[in-house]
Amino acid sequence: MQDDVGLSLFHDRSTRLRRLIALTAAIPLLLQGCVTIPPPPKTHGSAHSRYTPRATPRIAAAPLDEISPQQAGQCRAHLEARAAAFTPLPDQFYGAGCATVNTVRLTALSGDSQPFAVTNLGPVTCPLADTFAAWARFGVDRAARQYLGSALVKIETMGSYNCRNVAGTDRRSGHATGNAIDVAAFVLADGRRISVLGQWSAGGGQEREFLRVVHLSACKRFGVVLGPDYNVAHHDHFHVELADSGVCR
Secondary structure, eight states: OHHHHHHHHHHHHHHHHHHHHHHHHHHHHHHHHHOOOOOOOOOOSOTTTTOOGGGSOOOOOOOGGGOOHHHHHHHHHHHHHTTOEEEEOOOEEEETTEEEOSEEEEEEEEOSSSEEEEESOOOEEHHHHHHHHHIIIIIIIHHIIIIISSOEEEEEEEESOOOOBOTTSSSBOGGGGTOEEEEEEEEETTSOEEEHHHHTTTSOHHHHHHHHHHHHHHHHHOSEEEOTTTOGGGTTOEEEEOOSSOEEO
């Protein structure tokens, strides 16, 4: 009797073990029918609020020791094709992480129908100058015509090269290699001057819209774009810089 009970228990355990093994083998197949991929998050608000900076590829600045004479020549030829007025500058190494390599000095750029001036620029890397030229024509000049009804005649900057750190850090700024430009204002053919300081918050509706469209347009082309909404240090200008970090503030 005891042997019969032991044998029965053995069969029961064997049966349960086989069922457990079969169930374990079936789990992956069950999961294939149960697991779902969640839908993408919904977006709300205006088209501007849905803007994704990384949607458009950008050009990142090459390390200083990786720029060949051929690359430099190609960049300057491309800048000439944009009808930009510029002067090539000799390479300079100042030490402590500061240098101006493959740089130019921009004085004028081309819009759809006429050239316009660029003021107060020191050395800027050629790739930055080329990207800036495209943004000025397709992002700024066209936005000025569309939102303000007047062509662009001048972009006022606060400069480019400056051997300094990012504020509050021990990291060199993009300005330390001529790879960043601070943009202060835009002058139109009808005489209006639209400044970041004066019109970002206190300007008329069309002026504010123009500045925000220009800012977002810059985010499509430059890797770092900082404006008044970033911090108080940028209350009066847009900082535009070639990088691959995708910061749009």
